[in-house]
Amino acid sequence: MARTTLTRDEVLAAAASLVRQHGPAALTMRKLAAELGTAVTSIYWHVGNRESLLDALVERTVQEMGAIRPAGRTPVERILSVARTLRRELRGRPHLIAMVHERGLTERMFLPAQQALVHEVHAAGLRGARAADAVRAVQFQIVGYLLVERNRERSPAQSPAESDLWDPSAAPDDPELARALARPADPERLFLLSVRALVGSLLAAPPPPPR
Known part of the structure; x- marks a missing residue:
């Protein structure tokens, strides 16, 4: 069953984890949705397309550093x-x-x-x-x-x-x-x-x- 509640921070944290473990090529919207137990449309709603997601990940990394x-x-x-x-x-x-x-x-x-x-x-x-x-x-x-x-x-x-x-x-x-x-x-x-x-x-x- 797909999750009904999800935050942008949760999406970015899961995406960062995928990239950290397997590299940027492993980050797809479908794989990320499966990791979070939600629909792909929910990922798009929170972070936009994959390029927008990558930009958000970069900004998050810069802030962490x-x-x-x-x-x-x-x-x-x-x-x-x-x-x-x-x-x-x-x-x-x-x-x-x-x-x-x-x-x-x-x-x-x-x-x-x-x-x-x-x-x-x-x-x-x-x-x-x-x-x-x-x-x-x-x-x-x-x-x-x-x-x-x-x-x-x-x-x-x-x-x-x-x-x-x-x-x-x-x-x-x-x-x-x-x-x-x-x-x-x-x-x-x-x-x-x-x-x-x-x-x-x-x-x-x-x-x-x-x-």
């Missing part, structure tokens, strides 16, 4: 918290993020994170072009790391694997390094390590001009 609240006692820790939150949000909804990008709203989606980063680099004493460079460098580091990370996840199994290539004989002068490289990488730890190093360098006092 807006809630980034820095945490920590120092600018470095607070910037790290922004980076960690942004990476988690982007990883959690890759198909929806792709839809946002395809509809030309990527910069708008990143604006709240940029505003949070601006506030923190200002708190650290940076201004002007140096502050803008710091914000963009952190943003590029987050997105670039995520792209590499997802590419590694999607790549076929490697043979020989990294663990096969690094045995103690491969680095006789540094067996501890060989053992470390033979272990699986910890993406979260490496992400925080790289962002912390970048931010520490960006916030450090600039070197004196050459004489």
